Amino acid sequence: MVQRAAHALRRLRLPPEGPPGPSRAAFWRSPLRGPWLTTTLGLLLLPLVIVVAVTGFVSHAAYQPDLGANAIVDRAHDLQLLIFGWPSRPTWLYAANQGVHVTVGFVAIPLLLAKLWSVIPRLFAWPPLRSPAQALERLSLLGLVGGAAFQFATGVVNAQLYYPFHFNFVVAHYYGAWVFLAALAVHLVVKLPVMRRAYREHGAWRPLRDDLARTRAEAYEPGGLASPRPAAPTMSRRGLLAMVGGAAGALAVVTAGQSIGGPLRRLAVLAPRGGALGPGPNDFPINKTAAAARVTPALVDASWRLQVQGARTLALSRADLLALRQTSAELPIACVEGWSTTQRWSGVRLADLAALAGVPAARMLHVASVQPRGVLRRATLGHAQIHDDEALLALRVNGADLSLDHGYPARIIVPALPGVHCTKWVGTLEFL
Secondary structure, three states: OHHHHHHHHHHOOOOOOOOOOOOOHHHOOOOOOOHHHHHHHHHHHHHHHHHHHHHHHHHHHHOOHHHOOOOOOOOOOOOOOOOOOOOOOOOOHHHHHHHHHHHHHHHHHHHHHHHHHHHHHHHOOOOOOOOHHHHHHHHHHHHHHHHHHHHHHHHHHHHOOOOOOOOOHHHHHHHHHHHHHHHHHHHHHHHHHHHHHHHHHHOOOHHHHOOHHHOOOOOOOOOOOOOOOOOOOOOOHHHHHHHHHHHHHHHHHHHHHHHHOHHHHHHOOOOOOOOOOOOOOOOOOOOOOOOOOOOOHHHHOOOOOEEEEOOOEEEEOHHHHHHOOOEEEEEEEEOOOOOEEEEEEEEEEHHHHHHHOOOOOOOOEEEEEOOOOOOOOEEEEOHHHHHOOOOEEEEEEOOEEOOOOOOOOOEEEOOOOEHHHOOOOEEEEEEO
16 A cells, blocks of 8 residues: 555656655744654653653542443543552542643643654655655554544543543543653664664763753754754753743743642642632632522422432431431542632541441442433442441532532532542442
């Protein structure tokens, strides 16, 4: 197929240097581009990508897709990595993981854009398919550039709680990570000799010692990244890296506060749910309001009953639940978007409800909300989540009744659990 494509291109009788425009090497005139700059940007970006990938797979494990009714990959055994019984301790585990995942993801964006800028001539290389090796390289670039664009773009809009796409973000982001990482592995193998040569010829730090006056273009090679007709430099290489580093640092400052909390929360201007709210007991971030979930006061009025199912079935009113032993705990809500908030919750331990249902050694718990059917209506909790001493069916927060937006009349609050599984407006608990 590669040979037929090359033959077809030759029949077009286009100039050997390519048609006018970006396919010609002389079109790109920056004196900074070259193997050294691309290698350096790639090596700076690589550890950030690894951190984002690892924390992403850990987040996937926290969803416990093997339990069934969770908002994650439907087929629980397809490309599953790091699947294990998710612990309930430390309480801040998921909050820390997602805070790192989202913050490092934002920090990586300036480096990713600079890396793409440094290699953009290769995207227009001419002829497009010169050999089978080049075809493999360009195929890996398709997965690498396309995968990076998809992962980071959808991750950013998800963190902004904006969903213009019509697919399950968690599922698409998970499989997109596999495509991106596979392409990255191929790309690293293909480019390792080029990276070694770049540092052998220029050293790891030598180009950073050059100020603007001493900045010189790298030697041009056909099919390479350096320009055959470089323009005069307007920025040194160390200036470029400083600009990229400053942009990454600025993004860290305006993102990290949503998970770190304290005074930094006021700086989290890129986090729609990360900012500080009022001092009231229910004045803390809400990911989905009752109106958005189509939960009306009529669904949770005085006729509401919690259905507790196990060896026996109980129907408990809110007054019945308040009459049971109450437990209080300071626990975070931590969401996949990266924000978290810690509040003091009180309610009935899930383990006590399991005992009431006649299943004191329950291994799983199916939780269903009274909200109309939707992707977040059900969740499944595992053994660690049921039997933790601070795993609660919460009825109050910060000394006040839950507001409707925060899940009145009852919601799940469990240490270290993804916020999406801390179901609000609970209607049924089924212990297995």
